[in-house]
Amino acid sequence: MESLMNWLQAQLADNSIFTLQTLSYYGDGLVTTIQLVFLSLIIGLVLAVPLAIGRGSRHAWVRLPIFFYCYVFRGTPLLVQLYLIYYGVVFVEGIQDTWLWVILEKPFVPALVAFTLNTGAYTTEIFRGAIKSTPKGEIEAARAYGMSWSLMLRRIVLPSAFRRALPAYGNEVIFMLHASAIASVVTIMDLTGAARFVYARFYAPFDAFLFVAAIYLCLTFTIIYFFRHLEKRLLAHLKPASG
């Protein structure tokens, strides 16, 4: 470990911008970005599945609120949502004295809420499309077997819908990673925040942003690879039979 540090220090010796200190900013930023994106995607996904089912409900009182939620969060810029949630909560009278303030005081949770609600809305729409495009024959077959609604959802509709949604959802994950770059406007030191800090400190826009762009590329590559792998496994039945 020590020899590694020494090696790193030697590599950075004649470099005024990428010192150990600024690299540690980038490192912390990477951790923050991954936490923020990963958590919001997971929670958004959990939120989206029931919402996507409800979105296709026969009952208007289930369908319409979900439609409204999706419409609002897909219809406004994420930056605006982030501002509204981060700066908006403080206009709630007396919020500083409640337990909520402990989590809302720091920028992380407001940003997480904004990102979650945003990705939740998009994911809901992706799943709704996939559920809607379930072949009629499968549903009829399930009914013919006497499956209840919930059993049909669990065994027939959702598994095939997830598979169809996979490529589109992979895109949403990448979009979310890139959208998280705006977190630095509410003082979060994510990857982009670290780059802005280094830029402002050394007046070196190219070095600071090229470096961070390279990190984003690596992250995106990982996501693409992961989804490629997942698609290969889950959509194997759709591949043209070989041999």
Place this chain on the structure above:
Amino acid sequence: MKLNKLLSIGVLGASMIAGVANAEVRDIRIGVDVPYEPMEYRTPDGELTGFDIELGNAMCEEIGIQCEWVVQGWDGIIPGLQARKYDAIMSSMTINDQRREQVLFSDPYITPPSAWFAPTDTEIETPSEESLEDKTIGVQRGTLQDNYVTDLYGDVADVNRYATADDMVLDMDSGRLDIVFLDFPIGKSTLLDSEAGDYTTVGEKITEPKEYFGEGFGIAFRQRDEALAKAFNEALATLKENGTYAEIEAKYFSE
């Protein structure tokens, strides 16, 4: 009438004496870029005023010359000096080596101070590593204040960096920030004046060390006008001694 005459004779005499002392010093024109409150700006009736203007006039009076202010945009302010549109620049110009190649600077006449601002009921008395431990400090991203706070307190406190001073004030109001570090004039106008009584400065105004806060503002002259620069340096020293400087400073930079 009589008094006026007496005065004008006095001024004439003074300027003659000064003229004898510095053969090259004559009435000059000074270039300035407005507005840049509180350093130089116009009053509602169009008159030029501000710290630079008042101090400049006081210096000219001390030297015994007439000074006329010429308004010039910032981009062309050094070329205008070279082209003899005016003979000096006094417009919140920070002294640095790049500009030194073009112009001759007087001694710095002020280093714009930065200051700590906090809610009136703050428990922080003097900012230090101990008192700021685990506090959240607000700064504007990329400013000299950001560098200063990051280097001195970045390890013990949380530093929140904002794109604009407005965002920072909003978070200060909401209670997310314990203390902010700002250009004094900006903090005064956004926190002290506009929200009277809610905020206060903490500790002394800060202008040192130079590696963060710069060498200060200087008056720029053409390279060959050494006598003129010398006259202004002497005038500045005199004004600092006799209290005139402190008076003008207090007018623009006190709470």
